[in-house]
Amino acid sequence: MKELDKRIDAWAEGVGIHDGSTPLKQALYTLSETQELLVAVEEAGFDYTWGRDTAEMAGTLTPVQDAIGDIYVTLKNVAHFFGLTMEECVEMAVTTIEDRAKRGGGMVDGVYVKPEEA
Numbered sequence: 001m002k003e004l005d006k007r008i009d010a011w012a013e014g015v016g017i018h019d020g021s022t023p024l025k026q027a028l029y030t031l032s033e034t035q036e037l038l039v040a041v042e043e044a045g046f047d048y049t050w051g052r053d054t055a056e057m058a059g060t061l062t063p064v065q066d067a068i069g070d071i072y073v074t075l076k077n078v079a080h081f082f083g084l085t086m087e088e089c090v091e092m093a094v095t096t097i098e099d100r101a102k103r104g105g106g107m108v109d110g111v112y113v114k115p116e117e118a
Contacts, residue, residue, distance in 0.1 A: 005086065008076050023081040030074040037067035 012018055017026070040063035076086055097105075097112075104115040 005076065008073055009080065012077055012080065017077055018080060023078050026074050026077040030071055030078065033067060033070040033074055037064065037071060040064045040067045
């Protein structure tokens, strides 16, 4: 991932994102990319009986993969503006999630919810 992160930074610098954009604009772009992910997931028609091979054979994995990658890039750009690495952000999220699980977070209608929402 570190090499990919370097490539993302070089690309963002080269196209002017670091100097010509803002964290808010990049966060809003993340929403646009997330909408693309929602469409791709819906079109994939994921079923619990599917495996990765089935999704690939059905030709539905590529749009999902592309959208997830685009989201990562936009989030990485947001993190850059705040002097954060993706590793720092994910580490904090995982630590928080693990703590929530210890305090009683759980699954509700197929979604993990915080303890105060469970």
